[in-house]
Amino acid sequence: MYIFKSDKYIDMSEKDLWYQSWFDTPFYHQLYNHRDEAEAERFMINLMRFLDLPKRSKILDLPCGKGRHSVFLNKLGYRVYGADLSEKSISSAKNFEKEDLSFFIHDMMKPLPDKYDTVLNLFTSFGYFDEEDNIAVLQNFVRALNPSGIIVIDFLNIQQIRNNLVPEEVVRRDAIDFKISRCIDNNNLVKKIKFDAGDRSYEFEEHLKCIDLSKFKEMGEIAGLKIKHTFGDYDLNPFDEENSERLIIIFE
Ligand SMILES: C[S@@+](CC[C@H](N)C(=O)[O-])C[C@H]1O[C@@H](n2cnc3c(N)ncnc32)[C@H](O)[C@@H]1O
Incomplete structure (x- = not known):
């Protein structure tokens, strides 16, 4: 390696x-160049329509990669903070920085420096560690949330x-x-x-x-989270364990 x-x-x-x-x-x-801005925009339009967040809500996109979701969310009028462990991705994302859009290097295993209204963890950016550390990541997200905050995890559907x-x-x-x-x-x-x-x-x-819906429920409960909604793809069709491409979870 x-x-x-x-x-x-x-x-x-x-x-x-x-x-x-x-x-x-x-x-x-x-x-992964097919996981592009067009895909990110389609998903974010659908997700933001569903969540109906107040304008200027503070959103953390962690990990953000080169910022494909963050940049578009900022265009929609939100205050967006993108963070990622990859120095090269953050350096590239920083080219898009402007008012209400900033990027920083951050390891999701570590506590966040600020509070946010919504934390987004998009495109299979979870489950990289052992179970204890995966729960610690969820706990970091929870501690970084303002009251009534929301966490969205967009994971693959393992089944x-x-x-x-x-x-x-x-x-x-x-x-x-x-x-x-x-x-x-x-x-x-x-x-x-x-x-x-x-x-x-x-x-x-x-x-x-391999984390399925019931495992997410269990891990979420340990971190003090409840599953409010699930979806099975970026058009927000219902989650079907046998066939859905994605497992998208809205935690509160
Ligand atoms: C599959 S990519 C998704 C990136 C972005 N959400 C997107 O949709 O383009 C996973 C990202 O997780 C980041 N990552 C991996 N381990 C991380 C960690 N411990 N803390 C923060 N980011 C991490 C990687 O650098 C990579 O950018």
Whole structure:
């Protein structure tokens, strides 16, 4: 496994740091380039229509990546704060900073520096740690909420993934063939990503805890949260455990 530091890749074996290395590479953004601004805008239009937040509500988008949701939410009139562990993503997002839109580096395992009306955790940005630390992340979100605040988690639907698991796949993006293998190992969804770029070979892994709706309910209760609504996709269709693409949860 390689970690990207000081503009070069360093071989490293610590699997539990995968989220620090992989997301900070240009290759992550290349592989997921279909997860774009248009998708973010569609989801945010639907979600904000549903939530009906007061204008100028203070929203935390954590993790925000390069800010695709934050930028659009600010255009809708909200005060938006985007945070992410990836220095490169935050540096890119900062190009969009303006009044009521700012970005900062933050590890979601750590307490937040401020309070917000809504915390958004979008596009499978949860479940990276062991159970105790995943709950600690939820608790950090809760402590960062103003009274009557809302937390939205947009996660994959693990049952639909199990039903349709594609064990091997090659995804071509620009000139790179990403060879992807997927399996469920010890309640983790593991995605191995191998590719050649330039004169180097790379190998990265994504590890996600298999968290279903009942597990989210249990973890939310420990953190003092109640599930108010669930949805199954970015058009906010009802959640169907067997078939929905996404598991979108509104916690209060
Ligand atoms: C799948 S991406 C989603 C990013 C963004 N929400 C989007 O939709 O484009 C997951 C993000 O989580 C960030 N991340 C991983 N571990 C993190 C941590 N411990 N604290 C904060 N951000 C983290 C990564 O850097 C990456 O930007």
